[in-house]
Amino acid sequence: xxxxxxxxxxxxxxxxxxxxxxxxxxxxxxxxxxxxxxxxxxxxxxxxxxxxxxxxxxxxxxxxxxxxxxxxxxxxxxxxxxxxxxxxxxxxxxxxxxxxxxxxxxxxxxxxxxxxxxxxxxxxxxxxxxxxxxxxxxxxxxxxxxxxxxxxxxxxxxxxxxxxxxxxxxxxxxxxxxxxxxxxxxxxxxxxxxxxxxxxxxxxxxxxxxxxxxxxxxxxxxxxxxxxxxxxxxxxxxxxxxxxxxxxxxxxxxxxxxxxxxxxxxxxxxxxxxxxxxxxxxxxxxx
Amino acid sequence: xxxxxxxxxxxxxxxxxxxxxxxxxxxxxxxxxxxxxxxxxxxxxxxxxxxxxxxxxxxxxxxxxxxxxxxxxxxxxxxxxxxxxxxxxxxxxxxxxxxxxxxxxxxxxxxxxxxxxxxxxxxxxxxxxxxxxxxxxxxxxxxxxxxxxxxxxxxxxxxxxxxxxxxxxxxxxxxxxxxxxxxxxxxxxxxxxxxxxxxxxxxxxxxxxxxxxxxxxxxxxxxxxxxxxxxxxxxxxxxxxxxxxxxxxxxxxxxxxxxxxxxxxxxxxxxxxxxxxxxxxxxxxxxxxxxxxxxxxxxxxxxxxxxxxxx
Amino acid sequence: xxxxxxxxxxxxxxxxxxxxxxxxxxxxxxxxxxxxxxxxxxxxxxxxxxxxxxxxxxxxxxxxxxxxxxxxxxxxxxxxxxxxxxxxxxxxxxxxxxxxxxxxxxxxxxxxxxxxxxxxxxxxxxxxxxxxxxxxxxxxxxxxxxxxxxxxxxxxxxxxxxxxxxxxxxxxxxxxxxxxxxxxxxxxxxxxxxxxxxxxxxxxxxxxxxxxxxxxxxxxxxxxxxxxxxxxxxxxxxxxxxxxxxxxxx
Numbered sequence: 001x002x003x004x005x006x007x008x009x010x011x012x013x014x015x016x017x018x019x020x021x022x023x024x025x026x027x028x029x030x031x032x033x034x035x036x037x038x039x040x041x042x043x044x045x046x047x048x049x050x051x052x053x054x055x056x057x058x059x060x061x062x063x064x065x066x067x068x069x070x071x072x073x074x075x076x077x078x079x080x081x082x083x084x085x086x087x088x089x090x091x092x093x094x095x096x097x098x099x100x101x102x103x104x105x106x107x108x109x110x111x112x113x114x115x116x117x118x119x120x121x122x123x124x125x126x127x128x129x130x131x132x133x134x135x136x137x138x139x140x141x142x143x144x145x146x147x148x149x150x151x152x153x154x155x156x157x158x159x160x161x162x163x164x165x166x167x168x169x170x171x172x173x174x175x176x177x178x179x180x181x182x183x184x185x186x187x188x189x190x191x192x193x194x195x196x197x198x199x200x201x202x203x204x205x206x207x208x209x210x211x212x213x214x215x216x217x218x219x220x221x222x223x224x225x226x227x228x229x230x231x232x233x234x235x236x237x238x239x240x241x242x243x244x245x246x247x248x249x250x251x252x253x254x255x256x257x258x259x260x261x262x263x264x265x266x267x268x269x270x271x272x273x274x275x276x277x278x279x280x281x282x283x284x285x286x287x
Numbered sequence: 288x289x290x291x292x293x294x295x296x297x298x299x300x301x302x303x304x305x306x307x308x309x310x311x312x313x314x315x316x317x318x319x320x321x322x323x324x325x326x327x328x329x330x331x332x333x334x335x336x337x338x339x340x341x342x343x344x345x346x347x348x349x350x351x352x353x354x355x356x357x358x359x360x361x362x363x364x365x366x367x368x369x370x371x372x373x374x375x376x377x378x379x380x381x382x383x384x385x386x387x388x389x390x391x392x393x394x395x396x397x398x399x400x401x402x403x404x405x406x407x408x409x410x411x412x413x414x415x416x417x418x419x420x421x422x423x424x425x426x427x428x429x430x431x432x433x434x435x436x437x438x439x440x441x442x443x444x445x446x447x448x449x450x451x452x453x454x455x456x457x458x459x460x461x462x463x464x465x466x467x468x469x470x471x472x473x474x475x476x477x478x479x480x481x482x483x484x485x486x487x488x489x490x491x492x493x494x495x496x497x498x499x500x501x502x503x504x505x506x507x508x509x510x511x512x513x514x515x516x517x518x519x520x521x522x523x524x525x526x527x528x529x530x531x532x533x534x535x536x537x538x539x540x541x542x543x544x545x546x547x548x549x550x551x552x553x554x555x556x557x558x559x560x561x562x563x564x565x566x567x568x569x570x571x572x573x574x575x576x577x578x579x580x581x582x583x584x585x586x587x588x589x590x591x592x593x594x595x596x597x598x
Numbered sequence: 599x600x601x602x603x604x605x606x607x608x609x610x611x612x613x614x615x616x617x618x619x620x621x622x623x624x625x626x627x628x629x630x631x632x633x634x635x636x637x638x639x640x641x642x643x644x645x646x647x648x649x650x651x652x653x654x655x656x657x658x659x660x661x662x663x664x665x666x667x668x669x670x671x672x673x674x675x676x677x678x679x680x681x682x683x684x685x686x687x688x689x690x691x692x693x694x695x696x697x698x699x700x701x702x703x704x705x706x707x708x709x710x711x712x713x714x715x716x717x718x719x720x721x722x723x724x725x726x727x728x729x730x731x732x733x734x735x736x737x738x739x740x741x742x743x744x745x746x747x748x749x750x751x752x753x754x755x756x757x758x759x760x761x762x763x764x765x766x767x768x769x770x771x772x773x774x775x776x777x778x779x780x781x782x783x784x785x786x787x788x789x790x791x792x793x794x795x796x797x798x799x800x801x802x803x804x805x806x807x808x809x810x811x812x813x814x815x816x817x818x819x820x821x822x823x824x825x826x827x828x829x830x831x832x833x834x835x836x837x838x839x840x841x842x843x844x845x846x847x848x
Contacts, residue, residue: 030396031396031397031399031400033399079576079580082580083579084580084581084583085579085583088394088395088396089336089340089342089395090579090583092342092395092396092399093342093532093536093575093579094575094576094579094580096344096399096529096532096575097533097571097572097573097575097576097579098572098576099572100529100568100569100571100572101568101569101572101573101576103568104566104568104569104572105569108565108566215525219400219403219404219407222400223404226397226400255415257411257414257415258411258415260407260411261407261408261411261412261415263404264404264405264407264408265404265408267400267401267404268386268389268390268401268404268405268408271389271390271393271397271401272389272390275392275393275397
């Protein structure tokens with residue numbers, strides 16, 4: 001049971017990152033390799049504001065998210081918008097380039113050490129059937145579900161959300177109907193950066209934050225997104241949680257050093273068997 | 288069909304001959320050897336990405352696989368170093384074939400992630416299987432290549448060996464660049480459905496190209512092993528894969544000169560700007576982004592266009 | 599030549615084709631017409647193995663080819679062209695011509711990889727020149743498609759598709775986007791190919807083009823066959839008129 005709880009915790013984070021992948025994929029058909037870097041950024045910003053400058057948490061949090069949001073906008077404007085030849089391979093390579101730039105800039109600003117972020121809520125261990133779960137874990141799970149729910153609501157009901165979904169289905173048609181594809185694109189990068197920022201903020205008290213955290217968390221988030229199926233938000237969360245549980249159970253069977261390999265193993269396995277993901281729909285293609 | 292163009296090969300041969308005969312500083316010769324090794328890897332990736340349209344961010348893993356196979360076989364089992372190279376290549380070929388058959392059905396984003404995942408798995412294995420690989424602290428005590436009575440222990444003789452290998456490699460690449468196979472790969476890169484309606488099975492060809500390039504990279508990895516005499520997983524991480532991607536892209540995708548130009552240029556960055564060593568990856572990333580955004584075809588492609596316009 | 603039997607295809611609840619049945623004559627030129635979205639290209643995709651039908655069968659020369667992969671269909675003797683040109687922009691026309699050769703002969707990778715196999719190299723180069731002559735593009739041979747007129751490219755693609763000596767050639771909107779002179783050129787080309795003994799099935803909107811070429815016409819609408827016969831027969835058919843002109847006169 002203990003494995004289940006720790007799996008749920010890390011799984012919720014993967015789910016959050018997977019959501020970020022999903023938002024960008026849904027509006028632009030692009031996988032943002034720098035997604036994990038935004039998680040790192042969220043952790044770094046909250047460390048700077050909350051722990052270094054000792055700004056109260058309820059001010060530091062919105063500032064952090066705003067920071068991620070703005071950097072997300074800049075990211076889209078600089079890297080994606082300026083690219084002259086937007087072929088898929090070019091854009092993939094661009095996001096990789098962006099991710100190494102962000103990572104190294106972060107290294108120069110915050111150094112190579114792991115930074116410890118203070119707890120936001122008092123740490124208590126809650127006795128649950130078959131194990132204990134800490135209050136931090138509960139916070140993470142609750143925030144993830146809340147964000148997923150809020151996002152779903154936003155996409156279904158708000159004007160922007162509908163515009164985003166329209167862009168995914170048919171960009172040209174959306175443009176013709178008066179939707180500004182440009183704005184939607186910027187918006188989706190900004191929102192997904194902010195989401196990654198939230199993920200960064202809530203995990204950093206547990207895992208601490210290091211400049212090169214981004215690769216692993218980004219890849220696992222992607223694994224979760226693939227596992228659930230791109231294009232579906234609840235599937236992303238479910239995929240994340242499944243991946244987390246799977247990972248923590250596998251850690252009990254095989255040496256823990258291989259734990260990280262499991263995530264990639266899952267990616268490959270899913271890509272082999274069912275590239276659309278467990279809960280994914282097929283998007284019709286034309287020859 | 289196009290004529291063979293040996294200008295570049297002759298220039299390279301002259302440069303290598305000059306370094307081999309005139310440069311006596313061991314350090315510079317060492318740098319040149321490493322640049323050649325990078326150039327072969329970058330060219331292999333270029334053939335994958337620029338010619339066939341397969342994006343692979345796991346090339347470093349094949350490089351490492353070759354290096355470890357050669358190191359383990361020659362050190363622990365006393366196999367002749369020269370013999371370990373084809374074995375390393377065959378091992379990588381087998382791995383790439385097995386992994387490639389399913390993942391090469393994917394495109395673009397998905398393929399990038401899948402190859403990255405594959406690279407990461409191999410990297411983790413290199414780190415964790417310390418009973419064979421020596422784990423993160425590395426593998427030591429690797430011997431020299433001995434050909435007849437020549438022991439390639441010093442920088443100079445190894446450079447000569449590497450230069451010969453490199454020139455042969457480059458010659459084959461030039462032949463390939465003007466061959467029918469090159470056309471076939473470009474067809475596959477541009478339109479798989481058209482290929483299929485002309486009776487080509489893109490999947491088969493892609494897997495073969497992927498596996499062959501993995502084998503080449505592993506062969507090169509084996510050479511690397513006997514050059515450095517010490518290998519650790521750090522040399523074969525995600526970072527190196529990205530560096531290779533940067534080299535191939537900056538040099539020019541789809542041009543044989545691309546991989547070489549990119550490798551020499553990026554390989555020299557840390558040497559020339561040692562003050563900026565800390566910023567190495569930022570420079571790589573920045574160059575990569577700028578080239579993709581503004582210079583399609585990389586340096587080779589841009590130069591070629593300029594020459595054409597002025598001609 | 600080609601027997602289409604009760605083909606049904608649906609994409610996520612939309613019936614793209616249902617109960618499509620017709621038999622193509624053994625020789626000559628046939629045409630597939632119908633309004634946009636009638637399922638003509640889908641039918642092509644079914645025949646060439648890009649789409650697997652939900653039901654029904656396709657027989658070529660009496661042999662079942664349903665569910666074959668595109669490569670197998672090609673090997674069986676069916677070539678096709680696409681609506682969009684499949685001429686690679688970064689290669690010259692001469693290099694592009696090579697695509698017509700590889701599939702059928704399956705040369706070994708080694709033979710194609712270097713020029714060391716002189717025999718293969720020479721023979722293939724020579725045959726490519728012959729084909730360039732056949733489609734009258736020798737003067738453009740060393741140009742990339744970007745700098746060659748569209749009509750020439752259409753001719754080129756048509757010629758390339760018959761290099762493998764197919765028995766049946768499928769053309770997807772060959773005349774689209776061509777001017778009158780280019781259309782006449784193309785029609786000559788089609789006749790030339792037909793006189794080589796190749797059977798042709800084309801999707802086309804240009805009725806004049808069809809009337810001058812096709813011996814047999816099938817009309818599709820909403821995924822169903824509404825008429826089949828000679829051009830004159832189909833033109834007089836009430837269903838066909840309704841499909842093209844709308845309901846008001848029915």
